[in-house]
Every structure is written in C-alpha cells, then in structure tokens.
Amino acid sequence: MSRPLSSRTTKPIIPAEPPVIEIVNLVKGFNGRNVLDGINLTVYRGETLVIMGASGCGKSTLLRCLIGAHRPDDGTVKLFGKELWGLAPKELDAVRRRLGILFQSGALFSSMTVGENVALPLKEHTDLSPEMIDLMVKVKLELVGLREAEHLLPAQISGGMAKRAGLARAIALDPELLFYDEPTSGLDPIMTGIIDGLIMDLARTMNVTSVVVTHDLKSAFRVADRMVVLNNGKVVTVGKPHEIRSCPDSFVRRFIQGPVEAKTAMFPKSAMDKGLDDVLDAEDAAQHVSRLREALAKAESEGRAAEVLRLKKELSTLESVPSGEGRGG
Amino acid sequence: MDVLLRFLGAIGHFGSVWAEEFGQMGLLVQRTMKSLPRMRPEPVAVQMIRFGIRAIPIVSLVNLFVGMIVAVSMSEMLISLNAVSRTAQIVAVAVTRELAPLMTGLVMSGFAGAAIAAEIATMNVNEEILALEAGALSPIRFLVLPRLLGVMAMMMCLTLIADILGMVGGYIVGVYMLDIPPLNYIQINNDSVKWPDIPKGLVKAAAFGLIITVVACRQGLKADGGALGVGRATTTAVVHSIMIIIAANLAFAILFNWTLAGP
Ligand SMILES: Nc1ncnc2c1ncn2[C@@H]1O[C@H](COP(=O)(O)OP(=O)(O)OP(=O)(O)O)[C@@H](O)[C@H]1O
Numbered sequence A: 001m002s003r004p005l006s007s008r009t010t011k012p013i014i015p016a017e018p019p020v021i022e023i024v025n026l027v028k029g030f031n032g033r034n035v036l037d038g039i040n041l042t043v044y045r046g047e048t049l050v051i052m053g054a055s056g057c058g059k060s061t062l063l064r065c066l067i068g069a070h071r072p073d074d075g076t077v078k079l080f081g082k083e084l085w086g087l088a089p090k091e092l093d094a095v096r097r098r099l100g101i102l103f104q105s106g107a108l109f110s111s112m113t114v115g116e117n118v119a120l121p122l123k124e125h126t127d128l129s130p131e132m133i134d135l136m137v138k139v140k141l142e143l144v145g146l147r148e149a150e151h152l153l154p155a156q157i158s159g160g161m162a163k164r165a166g167l168a169r170a171i172a173l174d175p176e177l178l179f180y181d182e183p184t185s186g187l188d189p190i191m192t193g194i195i196d197g198l199i200m201d202l203a204r205t206m207n208v209t210s211v212v213v214t215h216d217l218k219s220a221f222r223v224a225d226r227m228v229v230l231n232n233g234k235v236v237t238v239g240k241p242h243e244i245r246s247c248p249d250s251f252v253r254r255f256i257q258g259p260v261e262a263k264t265a266m267f268p269k270s271a272m273d274k275g276l277d278d279v280l281d282a283e284d285a286a287q288h289v290s291r292l293r294e295a296l297a298k299a300e301s302e303g304r305a306a307e308v309l310r311l312k313k314e315l316s317t318l319e320s321v322p323s324g325e326g327r328g329g
Numbered sequence B: 001m002d003v004l005l006r007f008l009g010a011i012g013h014f015g016s017v018w019a020e021e022f023g024q025m026g027l028l029v030q031r032t033m034k035s036l037p038r039m040r041p042e043p044v045a046v047q048m049i050r051f052g053i054r055a056i057p058i059v060s061l062v063n064l065f066v067g068m069i070v071a072v073s074m075s076e077m078l079i080s081l082n083a084v085s086r087t088a089q090i091v092a093v094a095v096t097r098e099l100a101p102l103m104t105g106l107v108m109s110g111f112a113g114a115a116i117a118a119e120i121a122t123m124n125v126n127e128e129i130l131a132l133e134a135g136a137l138s139p140i141r142f143l144v145l146p147r148l149l150g151v152m153a154m155m156m157c158l159t160l161i162a163d164i165l166g167m168v169g170g171y172i173v174g175v176y177m178l179d180i181p182p183l184n185y186i187q188i189n190n191d192s193v194k195w196p197d198i199p200k201g202l203v204k205a206a207a208f209g210l211i212i213t214v215v216a217c218r219q220g221l222k223a224d225g226g227a228l229g230v231g232r233a234t235t236t237a238v239v240h241s242i243m244i245i246i247a248a249n250l251a252f253a254i255l256f257n258w259t260l261a262g263p
C-alpha cells in the first residue's frame, strides 16, 4: 500500500503523528488453529477503514485483539503508538478511555436500563453533574433514534435497538477511535442509512478514526475511506473503494459481486419456489381433506350412497397427504 | 504398575488443577483488595439486600430446624442419663460453635454463590465483561468487590440470626416436647453458651462469605460456551464452595479447639 491518503480531502493528515492503529504480523489462534495468521494493517487518524471477510474468518477476533482483550500469539498491536501488551493496567485503561467499541451482540449491561448503559462511562470517567450526564445520554440516544427507549431494560428491546443502544454507549465519551462490529446488521434500510450517516458524521466532524466490520456492501462502500478484505487469516487486499471494486483477485471479486450470483447458485430460484409451493400445497390439502370429511359425514347421515362412495374414493387418494397438525413432522 | 502410574497421574492432575484454581482465586482476592480504596457504598448495599435480607427467611428456617434436630436426636440419650434439661446446653454449644456458621455458609453457597456465578457467567458469555474492560471499567471493582463485601457482611448478620434461631429450635423441642420448664431451659442455655464462640462464629462466617463469593466470581469470570457454560459455572461454584467451606470449617475447628485453646 502506498501512502493511504484519505479519499475525503478535507481531512488533514499530520505526518509526524504515529498511526492510530498499527498491526504488525498479528497471529491469533484457538485450539491450535490460527484464525488470524499474520495480519499487517495501519490505520491513520480520521480514516474510516472497513473490514470485510467471510463469516467466521476472524473479524471480531481482530477487533478483540485491538482492544487488548485477546493476547496475540505473535506480532504486535499498537494503538496511538503504544504497544498494548507492554502497558501497565493503568496505561491500558488510559488508552481504552480514548476508544469506543460497538460489539457485534451489542453487549449491553443487562441489569441496567438503556439510559444507564449510556450514562455509565460518563459517570465513571467524567466529573459531569448528574443533570449534565442526563442531557448527554438523551443526546446520544437521539443520535441513534432511541430517545423513547431510555428507560427500557436490554431484555425489553429488539436486537436492532440493542445494537443502536450499544452504539450510543460506544460514543458516549466522544472517543477518538471507534470500532464497529457489524453496526447495521439487523437494521432496516432506513435505520441502516441513519447509522451509516452517523458513522460518516463522526468521522467528518469529530475527526474520529473508525474501523467498521460489515457484511453490508452498500454501507461498506458508502462509509469507507479504505477497505480491507480478509481470508484465511490473511489480508487479501487493502485499498480505496474504487481499487477494491476493480481488484482482480478472484476471492475479492466473488466477495464484492458474488452475493447475487452465489445466492442463485446455491438456491436455484425454482427450488426455492418449489419449497414454498410444497408448504402451501400441504396447507391447502389439509383444509381440503377436512372439508371432504365434513361432506362425507353429512352425506352418510342423509343416506346418499353415491355421494358417500365418491367422497370416500376421493378421500382415500388424499389421505396420504399429511394432515394439518402432522405437517412438518 | 500401569494402574499405579495412572493413579498417581490422576492424583497429580487433581492436585495441579486445584493448585491452579487456588492460585487464581488468591489472585482474584488480591486484585479485589487493591480496588478496595475505590469502593462505593451503594452497590455494596444493593448486594447486601439481594443476598442478605432476602436470605433471612431460609436461613432462619434451616437453623430453626437444625436446632430442633439436635434437641430431638439427643433427647433419648439424655433421658436415659436422667439429664433431659441438658438439652439446652448441647443445643446452645453445638449451634453457636459449629452449626449456625456452617449451615448458614452451606445455605448461602446455594443462595448467593449460585446466583453470583450464574449472573457473572451470563455477563461473560454475553460479552458484557469484555464491554466493561473495553470501557476501562474494572469488572473486579464493579462486580466482584461489592458482592464480596456484601456477602461477607451479610454472612455475619445471618449467622447471628442463625445462632438465635438454632437456640429457639432447641427451646421449642425442650419445652414443648420434652417438658423442660421454660425458665430452667433459658437459664441453662444462657449459662452454657461459651460467649467467645459467637465472635469466633462470626469470623468463620466472614471467611465462608469470602469463599462463596470468590469461588462464584472465579467460576463466572472464566465461564465460556454459552448457556451450557453458565450452567457449568453455576454447578461448579456451588460444589466447590461447599467443599472448601467444609474443609475450612475443619481447619477452624482444629484452630479454635486445639491450637488456640491448647489440646
Ligand atoms: N474464544 C474462542 N474460542 C475458540 N474459538 C474461537 C473463539 N473466538 C473465536 N473463535 C473462532 O475464531 C473464528 C473467527 O471468529 P470471529 O468471531 O472472529 O469471526 P467473524 O469474522 O467475526 O465472523 P462473523 O462475521 O460471523 O461475525 C471462528 O471460527 C471461531 O470458531
């Protein structure tokens, strides 16, 4: 990679400053299998880096290494020029106070309301008055469209709301560095647009450095200054969005253009429709059978022999069809 | 030969697992003590209510019955010795010296230990612990410290309640079933309680509270693997804390009865 200039020219890059994130030859494995196998990445101030890769390829693991939750098996991770695993606990906390992270699961504190979740970092790390904190909480929740959920417990809100609440908590302290683990998964298209807008706003107006893990290509290309594609624990390619689009690597091409083709290849449309038809058929058939049975009973009680015979015959051909309750068993 | 080796290997494995476990728990205690200066009173109070106030009914009932059981099971022997009024003495000594702290500890292993382990393990598998750490908030100070102080304090209060209810249990059996005159019973009871046994019991209670919380927090903090891991952490916490409490109780018995008092 040559000098990674921001695609948005308004962002100043101060060369003297160390990169915000510097990952060198990072290796991390579980149970003898290397999930991350020699990752090299550098992220500069104000940049938005999007990380893409197949599900289970280690993106969340990479983020955990970046916040010092996993000890790397090899290599180094530096944030703000400081090697994470060389820091004393106090220094590590000082670094962590400068970053925010949105976990893939939201990871809200389940014993606290949404508002208390957002308030916690403010209460613990600032000297703000309770009224001021209250105001800040409302502002942050407003940003993610959750103003009305302030007093609900995490168990009482939906997955998408939990994710947005997690985002509100992550930005509570106005961090310089933000990690987003799939910020828009589980959100509707409108909310996805709002969250993408928020990510871009934070980057633009507050000069926040962002690392975004996402599977959503549309939002990836929308927010990214640079993108990286991971595969088999390695960086396949790094580049600006247009470079990624025209990347000749076959894995990247499949990844960028694949979704539509891959889907149709795996689930041919005819097969999917057929599956649906089967379900509908079974439903109809069950109803039909019960209607026939009713008619049969009526015919029998009224002694219409020909009718009874006809209905019995029709029923016997249908009986093999699973009935209403038995369906799917 | 092979069997012997395997047996020794199993013992070695068992030993090293427990050594590791105790080492980790010691570390946890040390780190918790370090965060003591930054303690806040409200979270401790919350835990005291959760695990103390709410445990009063069950601790009371268990110890009432334990006092009654001791009285009933000793009665036949005492009647044959023509010393039925000594029931008061036996119950008073047994309850204050051993049974009240021990039974309270065992009940609280289930009541508080299981709850703490399940709670922290769930937070762990939901990445809440990670979220705390990532936010530069220490799970030790946030979760372990208030529970530790709350449970230790409440163990002492509950043991006092247990002392009283154990003796009440003995009184009920002695007075209403063995026909000991009430004043006589109370007189003997008060004369035979060894008053230093009460503070010694409180020391034990605090130690058991420490054991319960540290074991539970340790299991919760190392839990992984979803709901299964939470279940495993909870069971292990209860089993381990019961075992360690019993062993500690033996150590206290030796210390208080032989070492400090002279054999
Ligand atoms: N604590 C752990 N213990 C064992 N294996 C783990 C652990 N954490 C992650 N893994 C393994 O590491 C691999 C990468 O996991 P990770 O969660 O980082 O994937 P991901 O890229 O974030 O996937 P997704 O896009 O589905 O979120 C997985 O195969 C997983 O089985």
Ligand SMILES: [Mg+2]
Pocket: A059, A060, A061, A104, A181
């Ligand atoms: Mg992930």
